[in-house]
Every structure is written in C-alpha cells, then in structure tokens.
Amino acid sequence: xxxxxxxxxxxxxxxxxxxxxxxxxxxxxxxxxxxxxxxxxxxxxxxxxxxxxxxxxxxxxxxxxxxxxxxxxxxxxxxxxxxxxxxxxxxxxxxxxxxxxxxxxxxxxxxxxxxxxxxxxxxxxxxxxxxxxxxxxxxxxxxxxxxxxxxxxxxxxxxxxxxxxxxxxxxxxxxxxxxxxxxxxxxxxxxxxxxxxxxxxxxxxxxxxxxxxxxxxxxxxxxxxxxxxxxxxxxxxxxxxxxxxxxxxxxxxxxxxxxxxxxxxxxxxxxxxxxxxxxxxxxxxxxxxxxxxxxxxxxxxxxxxxxxxxxxxxxxxxxxxxxxxxxxxxxxxxxxxxxxxxxxxxxxxxxxxxxxxxxxxxxxxxxxxxxxxxxxxxxxxxxxxxxxxxxxxxxxxxxxxxxxxxxxxxxxxxxxxxxxxxxxxxxxxxxxxxxxxxxxxxxxxxxxxxxxxxxxx
Ligand code: DUC
Ligand code: ZN
Ligand code: ZN
Numbered sequence: 001x002x003x004x005x006x007x008x009x010x011x012x013x014x015x016x017x018x019x020x021x022x023x024x025x026x027x028x029x030x031x032x033x034x035x036x037x038x039x040x041x042x043x044x045x046x047x048x049x050x051x052x053x054x055x056x057x058x059x060x061x062x063x064x065x066x067x068x069x070x071x072x073x074x075x076x077x078x079x080x081x082x083x084x085x086x087x088x089x090x091x092x093x094x095x096x097x098x099x100x101x102x103x104x105x106x107x108x109x110x111x112x113x114x115x116x117x118x119x120x121x122x123x124x125x126x127x128x129x130x131x132x133x134x135x136x137x138x139x140x141x142x143x144x145x146x147x148x149x150x151x152x153x154x155x156x157x158x159x160x161x162x163x164x165x166x167x168x169x170x171x172x173x174x175x176x177x178x179x180x181x182x183x184x185x186x187x188x189x190x191x192x193x194x195x196x197x198x199x200x201x202x203x204x205x206x207x208x209x210x211x212x213x214x215x216x217x218x219x220x221x222x223x224x225x226x227x228x229x230x231x232x233x234x235x236x237x238x239x240x241x242x243x244x245x246x247x248x249x250x251x252x253x254x255x256x257x258x259x260x261x262x263x264x265x266x267x268x269x270x271x272x273x274x275x276x277x278x279x280x281x282x283x284x285x286x287x288x289x290x291x292x293x294x295x296x297x298x299x300x301x302x303x304x305x306x307x308x309x310x311x312x313x314x315x316x317x318x319x320x321x322x323x324x325x326x327x328x329x330x331x332x333x334x335x336x337x338x339x340x341x342x343x344x345x346x347x348x349x350x351x352x353x354x355x356x357x358x359x360x361x362x363x364x365x366x367x368x369x370x371x372x373x374x375x376x377x378x379x380x381x382x383x384x385x386x387x388x389x390x391x392x393x394x395x396x397x398x399x400x401x402x403x404x405x406x407x408x409x410x411x412x413x414x415x416x417x418x419x420x421x422x423x424x425x426x427x428x429x430x431x432x433x434x435x436x437x438x439x440x441x442x443x444x445x446x447x448x449x450x451x452x453x454x455x456x457x
Contacts, residue, residue: 001040001041001042002023002024002025002030002031002039002040002041002042003024003025003026003041003042003043003432004023004024004041004042004043004044004045004389004429004432005021005022005023005024005036005039005041005043005044005045006021006022006024006045006047006052006391006393007021007036007037007044007045007046007047007048008021008046008047008048009021009022009047009048009050009051009052009393010050010051010052011032011051011052011053011383012051012052012053012359012360012363013053013054013360013363013368013382013383013384014360014361014363014364014367014368014369014381014382015360016360017359017360019034020032020033020034021033021034021035021036021037022036022052022383022389022391023036023039023041024389024391024429024432025432026432027388027389027431027432027433028386028387028388028389028431028432029383029384029385029386029387029388029389029391030385031385032383032384032385045393045427047393049395049397050393050394050395050396050426051359051393051394051395051396052383052391052392052393052394053087053349053359053363053367053383053391053392053393053394054363054367054368054380054381054382054383054387054390054391054392055087055088055089055090055120055367055380055390055391055392055428055429055430056086056087056088056089056090056344056345056366056367056370056392057088057089057090057091057092057366057367057370057371057374057376057380057381058083058088058090058091058092058313058314058316058341058344058366058370059092059264059311059313059370059373059374060092060094060240060241060264060266060313060314060315060316061079061083061091061092061093061094061313061314061315061316061317061341062093062094062315062316062317062337063075063076063078063079063080063091063093063114063316064076064079064113065094065096065317066096067159067317067335067336067337068319068323068334068335068336068337069326069333069335070319070323070335072317072318072319072335072337073318073319073320073323073409073410073411074316074318074339074341074409074410074411075117075410076093076113076114076117076118076122077117077118077119077445078408078409078410079091079093079316079341079409080117080118080119080120080122080443080445080448081119081408081409081441081443081445082339082341082342082407082408082409083119083120083341083342084119084120084408084428084430084435084436084441084443085342085407085408085425085428085436085439085441086341086342086343086344086345086346086425087345087346087392087394087425087428087436088120088341088342088344088345089120089121089380089388089390089392089428089429089430090120090121090122090123090371090376090380090390090451091120091121091122091123091341092122092123092124092125092149092313092370092374093110093114093122093123093124093125094124094125094126094127094151095107095109095110095124095125095126095127095147096126096127096129096161097126097127097128097129097130097135098129098130099129099130099160100130101130102134102135102138103126103128103135103138103139103141103142103147104138104141104142104145104147106126107124107126107142107145107147110124111124111450114448114450115446115448115450116445116446117445117446117448118445118446118447118448118449119430119435119441119443119444119445119447119448120430120435120443120447120448121380121388121390121430121431121448121449121450121451122448122449122450122451123146123147123374123376123450123451123453124147125147125149125150125151125183125374126142126147126149126150126151127150127151127152127153127161128150128151128152128163128167128171129153129160129161129162129163131163131167131170131171136170136171136174139171139174139175139178139180140177140178142180143178143179143180143455144455145452146450146451146452146453147453148179148180148181148374148375148453148454148455148456149180149181149182149183149238149374149375149453150171150175150180150181150182150183151182151183151184151185151240152167152168152171152182152183152184152185153184153185154168154184154185154186154187154188154189154222154225154226155185155187155188155189155192155222155288156189157189157193162189165225165229168182168184168226168229169229169232169233172229172230172233172235172237173233173235175235175236176233176234176235176236178455178457179455179456179457180455180456181236181237181238181373181374181456182235182236182237182238183237183238183239183240184226184237184238184239184240185240185241185288186219186222186223186225186226186239186247187214187218187219187222187288187289188218188219188221188222191214191218191221192213192214192218195212195213195214195218196209196213196332199212199213200330200332205329205330205331206277206282206331207277207279207282207283207285207286207327207331207334208277208278208282208331209331210277210286210290210331210332210334211274211277211290211291211292213331214288214289214290215274215290215292216244216245216246216292216293216296217246219243219244219247219289219292220244220245220246220247220250222247223239223242223244223246223247223250223251224246224247224250226239227239227250227251227254227259227261230254230259230261231254231257231259234259236260236261236262236456237260237261237262238262238263238264238310238373239251239261239262239263239264240264240313240315241264241265241266241269241289241313241315242263242264242265242269242300242309243265243266243269243289243290243291243292243296243300244289244292244296245292245295245296245298245299245300248263248296248299248300248303248308248309249299251263251303251308252303252306252308255308262310262311262373263303263308263309263310263311264309264310264311264312264313265300265303265304265309265312266312266313266314266315266340267312267314267340267343267344267347267348268285268287268291268315268338268340268415269291269292269296269297269300270297270300270301270304270312270347270351271347271419272285272291272297272415273291273292273293273294273297274290274291274292274293276291276415277290277291281413283324283325283327283328283331283334284321284324284338284413284415285338285415286324286327286331286334286335286336286337286338287315287317287336287337287338288336301356304357304361304365305357305361309365310365310369310373311365311366311369311370311373312344312348312365312366313344313370314339314340314341314343314344315337315338315340316337316338316339316340316341317336317337317338317339318337318338318339318409318411319335319337319411320411320412320413321412321413323335338415339407339409339411339414339415339416340416341409342407342408342409343402343414343416343419344366345362345366345392345425346400346402346421346423346424346425347416347419347421348362348365348366349362349394349423349425350421350422350423353396353422353423354422367380367381367382368381368382369381374453375453375454375455375456376451376453376454379451380451388431389429389431389432390429390430390431391427391428391429392425392427392428392429393425393426393427393428394423394424394425394426395423395424395425395426396422396423397422397423398422398423398424398426399420399421399422399424400420400421400422400423400424401418401419401420401421402414402416402417402418402419402420402421403417403418404417406439408441426438430443430447430448431449433447435447
C-alpha cells in the first residue's frame with residue numbers, strides 16, 4: 001500500500017517532460033508509471049493540468065544570522081516555513097565560524113538551533129573565518145560529517161569575516177585533496193572602504209551610494225582574482241551571488257578553458273536594476289553585492305541560457321523595516337540583505353512560463369544542479385524512484401501578485417511587493433508530507449532533517 005499517488009500531472013525534471021503518475025511510500029518516490037490506477041494508496045491527488053516538479057534547493061540562506069548589528073529577521077522556523085510555501089524543500093544555510101571555533105563545533109551549534117525549528121530539510125555550508133592549522137586538517141572531517149562545502153568572504157573585514165589570499169589559496173589546495181568545494185563572496189574590500197569614506201565625507205549618504213561604493217568593477221576585480229587562484233591550483237570553485245557582467249565573462253572564459261567554475265546568481269539580480277537604490281525605499285534593496293545595472297542583468301540572463309550560470313539561489317537575509325531604517329541617512333548603517341526564499345522558484349518558473357527559459361532549465365537551476373554540485377543527488381533535486389518525495393505541484397495558470405500579506409516569513413515588507421507572476425506552486429511535499437497547499441502553510445517545525453552530503457571524491 002502506497003502512502004500517496006499523484007496522478008495525471010506533467011512531470012518535469014531537468015532533462016524530461018512527460019505525463020505520468022508518481023507513487024510515494026515512506027517519504028520516498030517508490031514508483032513512476034504512465035498509469036498507476038491499479039496501485040493502492042491511502043491518498044490520491046489528481047494533478048491534471050498541473051506540473052509536477054522536484055522541490056527547489058535554495059543553496060544560499062542566512063537564517064537568524066548575527067549580522068549588521070542585529071540578527072537576520074527570519075528564524076529557522078520562519079525561513080523554512082517561507083521556503084515550504086515557495087516550493088523550496090531544502091535550504092542550505094551558512095554557518096559562520098567564529099574565531100577560535102572548530103568547524104564541526106560551529107556546525108553543531110547551528111544544527112542544534114535549527115533542528116527543532118526546521119519545517120523542510122536543511123544542509124549547511126561553513127564560512128571559514130579563522131584558518132588555524134588544525135582547521136585545515138578538520139576540513140576532511142567536515143566532509144566526512146556531511147558538510148563538504150565551505151565559503152570565504154573577500155569582504156567584511158570589520159565584521160571579522162574577511163580572509164586574505166593566503167587563506168583562500170590554502171583552502172583551494174586542500175579542497176582538492178579532501179573532496180570539498182570552496183565558495184567565494186567576491187568583492188574588493190579596499191575599494192569599498194575607500195569609496196565609502198569619500199562618499200561619506202562628501203555628504204553622499206543615500207542608498208544609491210551603497211551601490212556606488214561597490215559598483216560593477218569592484219565586484220568584477222574580485223571575481224577575476226578568485227578565478228585566477230582557482231585556475232592556478234586547478235581547484236573547483238563556486239562563486240556565490242554573482243551579479244556583474246565582467247565577472248560572468250571571466251566565468252565563461254574559465255569554463256571554456258575547461259575549468260570547474262560554478263556561478264550562482266539570485267532572482268533580485270535578474271529582476272531589478274541598480275535604479276532601485278534611487279527609490280524612496282532604496283535601503284530595503286541594500287544587499288552585497290548590490291544589484292547592478294541593466295547591462296549586467298541582461299548578461300546574467302544570457303549566462304543562464306549559455307549554461308555558465310549553474311544555480312539560482314536567494315542569499316535570503318532579511319531585516320525588518322525599522323532595522324533597514326537605521327540607514328535612512330547613512331547607507332553604511334543599513335543591514336545588508338534581502339528576502340527571497342519564498343520567491344525563488346515561483347520567479348524562475350514564471351520566467352519559464354513566459355518562455356524566457358524552459359521549465360527544464362528552471363528545474364535544473366533551482367534544484368538539480370544544486371543537488372549535484374553540493375553532493376546530495378539523487379536523494380534531492382529530481383523526480384526518480386528512490387529519491388526523496390520532495391515534490392511541488394505547480395499550476396501554470398494561477399495568477400499571483402507578490403505582497404507582504406501573502407508571504408509566510410516573519411518580515412514586515414518585501415522587495416518583491418507588487419510583482420505579478422503567472423503560474424504558482426499549489427502544493428509542496430517534503431519527503432511525502434504535505435507542507436503547503438493553496439496559499440496555506442501546513443507543515444510542522446521539527447519535521448525538517450539534516451541532509452548529510454557527500455564530498456567530491
Ligand atoms: N550579503 C548580504 O547582503 N547579506 C548577508 C551576507 C552577504 O554577503
Ligand atoms: Zn555573500
Ligand atoms: Zn550570503
């Protein structure tokens with residue numbers, strides 16, 4: 001006896017589109033067939049006229065992260081609740097290693113916080129900020145533990161998160177040996193500091209100067225340098241939240257030369273341009289790297305079509321309006337980060353619905369590639385027998401206007417307010433459990449499980 005059968009839907013994976021029925025048992029996909037009418041199940045859902053997709057994996061969130069003089073405003077519960085309602089069935093959250101902390105110690109502390117709250121499954125990347133010799137050795141243990149991906153920041157010196165080139169290159173070399181993947185947040189810190197100082201001295205304090213203090217060339221230089229190091233040591237590299245054309249051109253070049261370079265971008269870089277920083281509420285869009293000009297936006301879409309952008313993730317790191325307001329008269333006081341975990345999949349699927357990309361491509365970018373790159377395929381990221389029953393039922397005809405009132409996180413505003421989508425998820429299943437239906441969250445905190453991932457060896 002099956003637990004669930006989803007009948008008559010159009011199943012869409014990264015590679016295939018076909019009509020079929022899916023049977024679920026014990027949280028896993030047990031059977032897929034053209035007609036499973038003869039198979040007994042406790043529950044049958046008719047998905048006629050709907051698309052049946054693998055749940056998305058958001059490779060980049062910052063939930064309840066101490067940052068910018070406060071803590072990002074979505075707890076693990078609120079963030080994973082919003083995720084479920086946007087069709088995201090696995091979130092990858094960033095653990096920030098504090099000075100003196102061990103890698104697994106840092107992960108376990110966050111795991112403990114997350115576990116009772118998580119409404120969908122979760123994985124972690126660890127941002128390394130303190131590379132002592134024993135930490136370099138601990139990299140292999142972390143891979144073994146199920147956290148085989150790490151990140152370095154080339155910025156956030158004052159926050160104690162920035163690493164020097166020596167640390168970055170040691171990590172790249174070690175990553176090859178132990179089967180880890182290093183990610184990088186790439187912007188030039190000296191340019192940011194210098195330009196910020198100049199703008200403040202000139203009384204240029206609006207949100208626009210957040211963008212002007214770290215424009216296209218400030219990001220591009222750091223992306224190029226990061227790729228230079230990855231190429232020099234022939235190590236794979238994942239560039240998080242890539243937002244600029246010149247950086248992407250370098251990614252394309254390196255990939256054409258045969259290097260294993262992955263680029264992630266975010267929906268806010270694909271939808272908005274730097275003009276948002278001229279708006280009265282420009283501070284709400286302040287994130288780093290900032291949203292760039294139209295030329296970069298167009299290039300990112302082209303990069304998606306070419307296959308040089310591997311994943312779309314959100315960098316979900318929201319702050320409440322009153323916190324964003326700290327920077328009303330001084331952009332340096334605006335906590336950096338925007339919301340997006342609930343908008344990722346609907347936004348990219350809307351792009352598919354409009355014909356900008358295919359549905360298979362949207363699934364590849366938001367789900368399959370993430371699972372493959374970060375070592376949890378085929379458990380996650382596809383619809384196949386044996387995979388977790390992380391499934392989204394999508395109505396391609398449903399009209400949806402994003403508003404803070406129909407979002408499910410704890411945030412009092414959204415940068416996506418008023419954006420109109422055609423097509424929207426109507427159900428999300430996390431390991432066979434219905435966690436979202438027709439606008440309503442139906443999950444439970446504590447349901448989400450830690451996803452133990454494999455290294456690259
Ligand atoms: N950028 C943000 O905007 N927020 C969190 C961290 C980051 O790098
Ligand atoms: Zn970042
Ligand atoms: Zn981030």
